[in-house]
Amino acid sequence: MEIELIEILEFLTSCPPFDILPEEVRQTLPATIHIRYARRGAEIMAPGDALDTLQIIRTGAVEIYQQNGHLITRLDEGTIFGAQTILRGGTAVSRAEAIEDTLIYQLSATVFQNLCRDHAEFRDYFGPVGADRLRSAVQRAENGQESSFGLMASLVVEHISRKPVCMSPDASVKEAARLMTDAKVSSILLVEEGGSDLVGILTDQDLRTRVVAEGVSLEAPVRTVMSQSPTTISAHRTAFDAMLIMAQHNQHHLPVHRAGKIIGVVSPHGLLQNQCTSVIFMVSEINKQRNVQGLVEVCTQIPQLLVSLSDSGTTAQSISHAITVVTDTVTRRLLRIAERIMGPAPVPFAWAAAGSQARDEQTIQSDQDHCLLIDDSYVKSKHGQYFRDLARFVTDGLNACGFVYCPGDAMATNPQWRQPVRTWRRMFRHWITEPTPKAVMLCSIFFDLKFIEGDEQLFWAFRECVLNNTGSNRIFLAHLAANALRNQPPVGFFRNFVLIDGGEHDDTLNLKKNGVIPIVDLARVYSLERGIHAVNTKGRLQKARDEGMLSPRGARDLLDALEFINLTRIRHQAKQLRIGADPNNYFSPKELSHFERDHLKDAFLIVQTMQSSLEQRYQVSRFL
Amino acid sequence: MVPFWWNCTHVLEFRRRWLLDHVKSGPLRDYLMTPVPSRRRPLDSLDFMALDLETTGLDAKRDEIISVGMVEMRKCRINLETSSHLLVNPQKEIPEESVILHGVTDDISKTGATLEEIMPRLLDALTGKVLVAHYARLEVTFLQAACRRLYGYPLVVPVVDTLRLESKRLKAGNRYPKAGDLRLDAVRMRYNLPRYRAHNALSDALSAAELFLAQVSHRAASGRMLTLGDLLR
Structure with a gap:
């Protein structure tokens, strides 16, 4: 040459x-x-x-x-x-x-x-570029954590290794101990002779504490020492949920039911893992606290929780779920503490979380979003004071724990969001039939609702009624779709800038506003059309796919995009926490590696594609 | 040696035909067999050859060529496959100030061929093409001198000078270039072309070729199809 x-x-x-x-x-x-x-x-x-x-x-x-x-x-x-x-x-x-x-x-x-x-x-x-390249990156991340948190996202049913060992509650303690030894199990289920209903459970620990330590006769019937009507878990819940229930009920063996039948038992032995132990530990610590000060102290560990989950290679979906579980538990605990101070509620109510908490998608700096649904027997002059104080107590408590007040005031302290169910119904009906921009914005907050505490019947009756009304209203759906197109992902990166459609550029990237929210909004539109109950974005997209509204490929691509954007975002926050900075959603493109840039670009392209298909589906332009 | 009208006509084809009658054999005759590209030809249809010569000095009568860089362009694309760098072994010693300028020492030069061996290759490469150079006068006078000395007759070749193109462009925009504004590196910067560190015949020929493409590309922005005449005018 x-x-x-x-x-x-x-x-x-x-x-x-x-x-x-x-x-x-x-x-x-x-x-x-x-x-x-x-x-x-x-x-x-x-x-x-x-x-x-x-x-x-x-x-x-x-x-x-x-x-x-x-x-x-x-x-x-x-x-x-x-x-x-x-x-x-x-x-x-x-x-x-x-x-x-x-x-x-x-x-x-x-x-x-x-x-x-x-x-x-x-x-x-x-x-491969685009969706295929992103897929392989997400898969790599998912495979990397098989040994840690992946387990906790697995289903309870996968952890059942044998049929349950059962016997009559009328058998003697000695017979029970003999059967447990022969069958090599640490717990036995008690089922009435000739029936199939679970009446109790007896564990190794029970034999020690309730029989031997108490000097109970070995001939005494098991019925007298068993734990009655133990909490059970449905087979399709996750191992993570099982651990939570065990922590909440202080019960170490959890019978698993499917279609009304007990199919096995799970215990912490099979489920326990470091990563989730820290969440489980926090949940049980929270449940032990008797005042706000104690809760505030436990909550100072949340940043550490995010950092350690992020370091362990856990999926973004599981990390957000873990953080949300902590928020839910704190909220529930605050409501219990309030009840102890203020006495029981005069009429039934349901405390519901909205926004990211409802979707199980919280990260470290999420603000509060919640509301109060009160039974229709509510009379403002008589009961108003109680619920106002309750909302104030919980909201202040959450703020003290680090969940900052909602800047948009979408909280139960706002009288508008503390209403009897009939008023809520009227409000939703109004939003749906006359979808002004403000109404659509409110819908995007309050359509994502999750029951936290109180009367669960009340909550579900209301939720059902709302979901039944949305799907048939094309105009409302078109407005909601238009709202979902408001936040557009950037096109990609150019030198050290973020490139926006139309060729403009920006020096910072907001991964929440321009990455996560567009996907969350898309999922909401699809789920409301079909009255899908799921609130979590992943759940909504999977359901939309099952209902045939999204192609399997479209749904998978969107889920990959969501996971990758969230993971990038959480890792960024963990990095900020580690150096003692306040975590946020703002990136300078300089901080992103080549790998992250390429894959984020793929993710943005997927979101853009799905946004245009939403635009066509609801003929958004005709309504604007 | 050439007829009285030689300098009165710019129609190179007249000169070529006259030369063809007089040059009876040799590489120059081979070169002259191909017609000179017409001024009416659009640029896309022409082949160009960017040329740069390194010499022992500036006087074509006394100084000698020590290296030749050639970069071919076809359909407004540079083709590096056919680019070449030829070293010439001069008759005299290379003066020190010239060594400093282009780094070609006597030892390197000794590896080169004689000008007599190189000229046929150069003429062959140039056949049917338009010569492009930055400040082309130097290249042209040295080539003419070499042809006269070796073959007894001058060369006929259309020449586009990128320096002159730039100077005319600036003047057309009522800007009058200051000293240094027309240096190859300075002009290239205005067209967002990369900075080359090395200075030798090939990299300078490449620099001139890239500059030429840039200038043509900007001239073409006006919309009308450019012809060779537009660049020679």
Whole structure:
């Protein structure tokens, strides 16, 4: 090679993936290169063009557009384009335009294909992009945590290794101990002779504390020493839920039921894992507290919880779930403490969480969102004071624990969100039939509701009635869809900026507003059309897929996008916590690695695609 | 040696035909067999050759060529496959100040061929093409001198000078270039072209070629199809 082409060689060496080629192969490349120049504004490639060279930007910048005029990406010095086109067969499907005076090095398609054929690592760089690339990244993250939190997301039914061991409660303690020893189990279920109803459970621990320590006769019937009517868990709940119930009820063996039948027992032995132990520990600590001060102290550990879950490689979905469980438990505990101070409620009520808490999607700096549904026997003059004080107590308590007041005042302390059920119904009906922008905004908060404490019947009756009314109203759904398109993901990154559609750019990226919320909003529209009960975004998308509103591929891509964006966000927050900074949702693109940039871009593209399909489905433009 | 009207006509084809009648054999005759590209030809259809010569000094009568850099352009694309860098072994010693400038020492030069061996390759590469250089006068006078000395007749070749193009562009925009504004590096910067550290015949030829593409690309923005005549005018 001519020594003078060394500058071209040096440049190629600085452009990934040319850097991974063996030196002697790389040296042969400069002599094969063609060079072209495109002035600012010139079209470099148009849909339908036959592309026989790989394009490497030497100086300048290029924008790539979809056929419909949407900006796909903006590229700068040292980036490559056209690789996918060549690998696909050579016909361009997008348009490229120089946005600065641009010098382009071109490598012939034949040379490029030979490099791909001979060098696997080089080829991998041009491997799948978009949803497929994101999928493999999310899968890698998921596989990495099989041994830790993955277990806790597994279903209870997967942890049942044998049929339950049962006997009559009229048998003697001695017989029970004999059967347990023979069957090698640490607990036995007691079922009435001839019936199938579970009346009690007897454990190793019970034999020690209630029989031996108390000097009870070995001939005494089991009925006298068993734990009566133990709490059970449904087979399709998660191992995580099982651990929580055990902590909440101080019961270490949990019978599992399916279709009204007991199918086995789970115990902490099989379930216990470090990562969730810390959550379980916090929950049991919270449940022991008798005043707000105690709760505040326990809650100081929440940041540490997020950091350790993040470090353990747990999925974003599980981390948010864990944080939300803590919030739920604190709320529940505050309500109990309030009841102890203020006495029982004069009429039934349900305390419901809204927003991210309702969706089990909280992260470290989530604010409070909640409301009070009160029984229709409520009379303001008689009962108003009690519920006002209750709301004030819980809300102040949560704030003291680090869950800051809602800046939009969507809290039970606001009299508007502390109403008897009939008023709530009227309010929702009004929002649905006359969807003003404000009403639609409120819907997006209060359609995500989760029962926390109080009268569960009351809550579900109300929820059912609301869900039945939404799906049939196309105009309302169109407004809700329009609202879901309000926050658009950015297009990607350019140099050290975030690139927004229309070519504007920003120096920070808000992953919550422009990444998570668009997906949450999409899922809500789909779930309300079909009156889907699920509130969690993942659950909603899965249900929407099962109902055929989303293609399996569309649903999976969106879930991958959500997981990756959330994981990036949580890791960022964990990093901030570790260096003692206040965690937030703002990124400078400088902080993002190449890997994160590429994959976030894929995730954004998925969200954009799904937003346009939502736009078409609800014919949003006709209603705006 | 050339007829009286030689300097009165800019129609290179007249000169070529006259030369073809007089040059009976050799590399120059081979070169002259191909017509000179017409001024009416659109740029897309033409082949260009960016040329840079390193010399022992600036006087074509006394000084010698020590290296030749050539970069070919076809359809407004640079083609590095056909680029070449030829070292010439001069008759005299290379003066020290020239060594400092382009780094070609006597020892390196000894590895090169004689100008007599190199000129046929150069003429062959240039056949049917338009020559491009930055401050082309130097390249042109040295080439003419070499042809006259070796073959007894001058060369006929259309020449585009990127320095002159830039100077005219600036003047058309009522900007009058100051000293240094027209240096190759300074002009390239205005077109957002990369900075090359090395200075030798090949990298300077490449620099001129890239600059030429940039200038043509900006001229083409006006919409009308450019012809060779537009660049020679």
